[in-house]
Amino acid sequence: MSKVAVVTGASKGIGRAVSERLLSPELKVTTLVVIARQSAEFSQTIVDLREAAGDRVAVIDYALDVGDREETIAVIHDMYARVKRVDILVNNAGYTNPVAIQQVDFADFERTIAVNVYAPFTFVQELLHLGNRFKVIVNIASTAGINGRAGWLTYSASKAALINMSEVMRDELKVDGTRVICLSPGRTATDLRRILAPDEDPTTIMQPEHVAEVIGTMIGPVGRFIDQQNVVVRQ
């Protein structure tokens, strides 16, 4: 039986760690689709994932900026024609440019919402329109979406939207038997965190692998016994 998992923002950080975790045999994934913007890191991630996957899991990659809605829709259609189904979707791609209210450039706010809110929505809606029935959708939010943080207006607002959107998805997609998991990691040693907190020593905080481990558990058979109402992962 084939099982297809899709991860956005897969080149590094939590996205890369989740992709690695999805290769573990107990999750029974047969095809892993990794999506990220073109970069040397992404190329390396693809090489590493293919090596770890061997013949067991097919790894398909797409270079895509999920902030570009038209491109995103085109990739979703191309991908669905190839893989025929998406069982697990991990909406992980995130963007931030933390500045004070007075310094927010509106185009940048729009990009934040495009990547953090519209992209997860578009992946879900387009795939539903194509007839896909998800088994699990994982939306990666943030503890910054639970409480607004000074200086992080655009990011906090976008993640709050994602948390609430996940609740709606959870209710509406019960008709398909889909589990919708919203995961809000606290401080995690990623590039995005470095933008939010440039002076922090990344070795002192949670690592992407820790978050990926929780996501792996939530996706796996034990996950259905865990309350899925915005799961907070923090050190």
Next chain:
Amino acid sequence: MISLLLLNGGVGSRFEAGGPKQFVTINGVPILVYALKAADAVASITQIVLNFPNGHEETVRNVVRDYAISTPITYVPAGATRQESGAALLAAATNDLVVIHESARPLVQSRDFETLIASEHANVGFMHEIPFTVAPVDPATHRVTGSLERSRLRNVQLPQKFAAADLRRGYEYAQGADLVYTEDATMCADAGAEVFFIEGSEYNIKVTTPGDMNIASLIVSGRAGGNE
């Protein structure tokens, strides 16, 4: 191969929220979608004949498109009565066996359709025990006219399966005798067909009031991850 006749033409006069009841939502999803999805997952259902209330064809078509229902659908206008609607749906069916259901029963599961289809009987429907006592009365005089044995009575539920020919004879019989039935199992039995029942479920409720909607919503929520 089976045609599903999906009754979807009621106007829901008992709903306080205006508009046809099949566009009422359960957990944000139009009530009609639940039966469509359950049928869509059954391989032997190769046609869905779906009716729509007067003036609402486009809304129904949009729901089918938005929720990516893949089974071919034949659209039929609703009749003036339940019986007329049933006959019109049947006339558009292309298979010799039909399953009849109504969108106001959103808690139907794919396995319910499969159970009927797998039954050895051509004419068979779900019926459920009655947990209360009913009495025959004369409503005009308020006189109780006798008694009924509860164990020999059943609450008639949907879905039901029929040989298309038997169901057609049932409608002809009702029309000829000038009788109006509110469902087809007893009609076909009166018309002389052999009709059987399978034990139904208390969860397969018909949503006719806002209160029913709340109950249906709770049942659907309790089924997270368990709906096939």
